[in-house]
Amino acid sequence: MLISPMARRTVSTLSLVLLMICSMLGRSSFAADADYRLGPGDMLRVNVFGSPELSGEVRVSESGNITYPLIGQVQVSGKSPAQVEAQLVSAFVEGGYLKQPQVSVLVLEYRSQKVSVMGHVTKPGQYSLQSSSRVLDVLAAAGGPISEEAADVVSLMRKDGSKVPIDLTKLFAGDPSQNQEVAGGDTLYVPRAPQFYVYGEVQKPGMYKLERGMTVSRAISKGGGLTTRGSERRVVIKRKDKEGKEEHYSAKGSDLLQADDVLMVKEGLF
Incomplete structure (x- = not known):
């Protein structure tokens, strides 16, 4: 089947985008491990290239150590994977086990942080x-x-x-x-948001979240709007002062509510 030049360009563009995404994901994964500090419970995959018998998975102990073949106890808590790689390389060389080891450390399970x-x-x-x-x-x-x-x-x-x-x-x-x-x-x-209450001639009386800039008109809308008998001109705010004494205020639609206000919507006069 023949593929048009336009289709080939589309496929080429999609391939390039996929490669860019894969590259970004690869760099993101690398950066994640580079930033991470190891701790008890983490599971590591250690690869020693050319020495499969020395490669394997190890878990960081409660004391912050790993036990590794030939080397023994290695303190890794608080270190990055890259720092542990350098530590293992140094231990292999100084112990005379490997001359120029190439070691990679990958975090398989993040448990400590x-x-x-x-x-x-x-x-x-x-x-x-x-x-x-x-x-x-x-x-x-x-x-x-x-x-x-x-x-x-x-x-x-x-x-x-x-x-x-x-x-x-x-x-x-x-x-x-x-x-x-x-x-x-x-x-x-x-935390729980501050609340207000709306009762009286509204469709859904009850307690509601006090959002920023909550006006009397918005509060009535939160309560489902006015009933057929309700009037926004006859609204009272019940509010407690610092001493806990309840005070009543005649409210306009543009007035702002405060935490724990009780909005009472009365019947219209006509």
């Missing part, structure tokens, strides 16, 4: 870091924030006790400053 994702996410729990991971990576692993429950600002709690606020609205809008790098031992906590 974990980050916790807690609070109002789909799948809270601990997740293993496989590379230089960031807030978006661990949020995705946890299934993302629960939209009707999660607050707009979350806390990244570092292993050293420090806290970094993360603005999810800015993060999802593409702000790179909010996509902080996370490390083993960090915890990302997604």
Whole structure:
């Protein structure tokens, strides 16, 4: 079957794109291992080229060591795969076992470096870091924030006790400053969002998430809109002051709500 010049150019272009993608994936995988710091529980694949009897899989012990043929105990915890490669090469040469060994170390299972994702996410729990991971990576692993429950600002709690606020609205809008790098031992906590209540002459009275810039008109829309008897001109906000005393305010559609406000929509006069 004859293939037109246009089809050949299309195939050639697709092949080039695939090669570029494969190349990028290869570099990404290499970078992931280069950034990673080994720890207890990680499974390694060590290849000693030309010496299959010295190649194999080893798991990092609780003490941070691996036991390797001819060499014995090797401390690897806190080191990158590249550093372990150099360490093994040196041990083989200094022990007189190999003259010019070529060694590669690949991480098969990432078990040691974990980050916790807690609070109002789909799948809270601990997740293993496989590379230089960031807030978006661990949020995705946890299934993302629960939209009707999660607050707009979350806390990244570092292993050293420090806290970094993360603005999810800015993060999802593409702000790179909010996509902080996370490390083993960090915890990302997604708190519950502040709430407000809407009752009276609305279609779906109840409790709702207080979003940024939530006005009385938007709150009524959240509640399904007005009933046939309801009026946006007869809305009262019930709000507690600092001492806990409840105060009532006549509200306009453009008024902003605060956390725990109760919006009461009354019947129209006509």
